[in-house]
Amino acid sequence: MARLLVLRSAPYHRSSLSAAATAITSSRSASSPASPAATSRRPSAPSSRLRGPPSRRRRLWPRARRKEPLPAAPAFVVEELGWGTQLAVKLKMLVAPPWKRVRKGSVLTMTLRGEISDQLKTRFSSGLSLPQICENFEKAAYDPRISGIYLHIEPLSCGWGKAEEIRRHIVDFKKSGKFVVGYMPVGGEKEYYLASACAELYAPPSAYVALYGLTIQQTFLRGVLEKVGVQPEIQRIGRYKSAGDQLGRKSMSNEVKEMLGALLDNIYGNWLDTVSSTHGKKKEEIEEFVNSGVYQVERLKKEGWITDLLYDDQVQIPSLADH
Template sequence: MRNFFKIFFASLLALIVFGVISIIVMLAMIGKALAPEKVVIDPNSVLVLETSQPYGEQKTNNPIGALLQRDASETPGLYDAVRMIEHAAKDDNIKGIYLKTDGNPNGFATSEELRNALLQFRKSGKFVYAYGEGMSQQAYYLASTANKIFLHPQGGVDFQGFSTTIMFLKGTLEKLEIQPQIFYDGRFKSATEPFRETQMTEANRIQTRAYLSDLYGHYLANIGKSRNLDTATLYRYANEGLIQNAHDAVNLKLVDGLRYDDQVMDELRKQLNLEKGDDINFVSLTKYESGADYKSTSGDSKIAVLYAQGSIVSKSGNEDVIIASEDYIKEIRKLREDKSIKAIVFRVNSPGGSALASESIWRELELAKKAKPVVVSMGDYAASGGYYISCMADTIFAQPNTLTGSIGVFAMMANLQNFFKNKLGVTFDGVKTAQYADLGSATRPMTETERQFIQKAIDSIYSTFKSRVIAGRKLQAAVVDSIAQGRVWSGVQAKQLGLVDRIGGLNEAVACAAKMAKVSSYRLREYPEVKEPLEKLMKTFGSDASASYVKKELGANYSIYQQIKRLQEMEGEIQARLPFDLLIK
């Protein structure tokens, strides 16, 4: 027996030692894989910008991709990309930019920021070449900044005009005998339409046509300016369906030539004075980030850039791209109390969310505004709750194609009584100690009195929302009431109405904040702080893996799943948001 215990404990000790050593080795491997590589930018290099890459507001880590050596470990944020393009214009080692334009999943305002940076880069005298096998309309928008646009001989350019389609679920709910109990304020508040209508209301059609026309007009005007074509000609190309293949794109001067990939490489070699067959020093944005000192680090004063991207919620969750009021209250308070931070630039890219969470963030920003300048920079969206948390700023910047406004609120509560009874054979009964103890229960319809309770709460929050806009934008109550009503506006329209002060991007917002703070030299500090790769890795194994699996299984139906999931999340809480994705094609 004594020998048995000796062998047992010796084996156990060996197992523990082996486990500890394995963990140390694994952590060392992970550390090596995730450690930033020291990069030296060689002379005669070409910076590569892939337009098919989604650019979030902040840098994102992909630790699993790094470990598997399959994908880039990091993806720069939008402002990082913009500043790197600006830095490359002054970098003697960078001779030009190569745009790979096979797609563009980014929103209109994000594309606008990138496009403006590329146009500014061209002023340096360096070249920009674009190439794609098949260009979407948004990809072509970026490609149009190039000195030369090349297209695959068998490829094409999508140039058919803009459209948006909304999925309506009223018929589905009726078949399932699910009754959506809907409350809202604002005749343009189309958020609940997919659940109460079978097609767009006339009010929604009016507002959608108005902002879509603004976006399209801006799109054509900028392309026309870059390609030396008038807007009427471009409109005719799309309206008459004249761009059907690659040769049409060349003949109608949308692109400069048809080339295969190897031929484009030869074009680049000519620009770089290289011999045929010589290697080209391509530098990705991720690589350039590690080798270029593109961030402002001079000056004792600091300006904070606080990014707010995603839906507005009250509590933190597993998702990175959300605006949790409990987190942002702490962040804003920290920035307000930090004496070295002279101004705050609040970057908002959000379709809204919880009205209560929006009010909480608004309150903390209002306090910060009393201590130092607060400037808002709007991204693709700053609508409903996204506008709620923006309206108090000293100055608001938006891009011409930002979607904003949507000043209105709504709530939805499902009555599932008939669904359970008639479809599943399930019934409910219970006991309560007060008449309204089960208010909001999904197992029965609301009474008229209960509906009045909810509508009164909606009216109160809508009134508060408008009062925040009146005070923040210094507008008359009647004016705000007329431009509220849940209506979505483009950035151009919003500026005309006084909802936005100036047209511009993050660079302009930062410059404005510095001027308001009366500082000439400063360092930028960006918040929230990006998670460390190892911390991100631990989180990625859970949430990202499950999301990737669902996306893979559902394929094209993933967007429907997201909308249904979002509907579940909104259940019972008063919302200031756009609940459906405004997908503009």
């Protein structure tokens, strides 16, 4: 039978904790009578630190870290451009070739779909990148020729962290006084999370919006390895260490279910808080509406989740220029 060898790693120990434990043990043994042999093995440096009044004794164990709030992103503020910058922009607009000129009052059309990369894309590479998307929102906020954004939202294959960053830039763009109109033909929780930041949201009558909740799936290969005669050797350190579960198990362990459940509860709780604050409703009302089963797009329009059911060519963007 063939064997699949997996590298083993020893558990990690902090040297400061082990040194502190040794010092505390030696100080306790110093207060009790001990043999000369035991005294000779006792370190002298830690015992000398414990001499003197208790108020002057130095702590040998690591202090507990204070819980500090996580750093938040700085608030986005649209600042007025100086006269020099405005003059440079106007001159650049005058000397621009005809195919690069943009009329004042134009609407920027953006499409979000598929995978979104973390790395900056070149002009010869296909796909979307998070830096370019965020930069487009910032440029459109300062560009005097852009009156608003028409945002097409289609099924996404990115994580919730990227979706949160894009939504934050949509909200920051609205601080410039310009409008954002969304159009979502197909979507789920992640797509609607972005669409809820738009001032108005449209969808076609044949739209498919699936608000079924959040799920996480995992693939396990233990059964396949048994059929081909491969026996994996995995050393598990700790109940919540699941790096080798894909090769050594056929299903999720209770500890993994606990971790993934906590992660889903955190993401879903943030989704409920954001959507409820957007619609001006209580969190319990939004959760009850989603749990009732949302399968018809007409119901979303009736409850105010979608502005209207229109096809793409029926959406009147110029009428929204006063937003």
